[in-house]
Every structure is written in C-alpha cells, then in structure tokens.
Amino acid sequence: MRDYELVFIISPEVSEEDIPQTVEKVSQFIAERGGSITVVDHWGRRKLAYPIKHFLEGSYVLTQFRLDPQQTVELEASLEISEDIIRHLLVRVGE
Numbered sequence: 001m002r003d004y005e006l007v008f009i010i011s012p013e014v015s016e017e018d019i020p021q022t023v024e025k026v027s028q029f030i031a032e033r034g035g036s037i038t039v040v041d042h043w044g045r046r047k048l049a050y051p052i053k054h055f056l057e058g059s060y061v062l063t064q065f066r067l068d069p070q071q072t073v074e075l076e077a078s079l080e081i082s083e084d085i086i087r088h089l090l091v092r093v094g095e
Contacts (some may be wrong), residue, residue: 001035001066001067001068002066002067002068002092002093002094003064003065003066003092003093003094004064004065004066004067004071004072004090004091004092004093005058005063005064005090005091005093006026006033006061006062006063006064006065006075006088006089006090007061007062007063007088008026008060008061008063008079008085008087008088008089009048009052009058009060009061009085009086009087009088010022010023010058010059010060010061010084010085010086011055011058011060011083011084011085011086012045012055012056012057012058012059012081013055014084018084019059019061020043021029022084022085023040023042023061023063025082026060026061026063026079026085027040027063029075029078030063030067030075032037032073033067033068033071033075034067034068034071034082035065035066035067035068035071035094036066037063037064037065038064038065038066039059039062039063039064040062040063040064041061041062041063041072042059042060043059043060043061043062044059044060044062045057045058045059045060046058046059046060052086052087053086055086058086058087069092072090075090076088076090
C-alpha cells in the first residue's frame with residue numbers, strides 16, 4: 001500500500017447537488033479495491049487557468065488515500081472515461 005493524492009476537476013455541467021455523489025463514486029472506487037481514504041477536501045468551483053473541453057471553470061476536489069500501486073492504473077482509466085470529471089492528477093506521496 002502506498003500513499004497518493006488525487007486532484008480532480010468536476011465538470012461545471014454537474015449541479016452543486018450532484019457533486020457529493022461524484023466525489024462518493026471516486027471514494028467508493030478506491031474503497032472497493034482495498035484502499036483507505038484519509039482526506040477528502042472539496043475546494044469549490046474555481047476558474048480554470050485555460051479551457052478544458054471548452055469549459056472555463058470547474059469544481060476542484062483533493063483526495064488523499066492509501067492504495068495498492070497496481071490498482072492505480074484501473075483508477076486512472078476510470079477517471080479518464082468519466083463524463084463528470086474533466087481533468088485529474090494522481091501523485092504518489094512520500095518515497
């Protein structure tokens with residue numbers, strides 16, 4: 001198990017009421033694969049530095065968790081195909 005940080009941007013087309021559901025889907029994905037989530041921090045809606053998929057803003061979420069390194073490939077593939085998430089960055093923390 002290794003420590004990771006995941007920052008993802010939720011599309012502005014997702015309503016404010018549906019954002020917690022999108023965050024929960026990511027959390028469930030990690031938990032179902034034996035991971036443990038330590039921090040979920042919703043930064044709120046912010047303007048993007050440059051357009052992504054023709055969007056100028058999005059809702060940022062930071063998640064810190066522990067997960068087996070082999071499961072991260074599947075996690076990133078899931079984030080890529082998600083229509084609600086327009087961009088993500090997964091970083092290994094520590095050694």
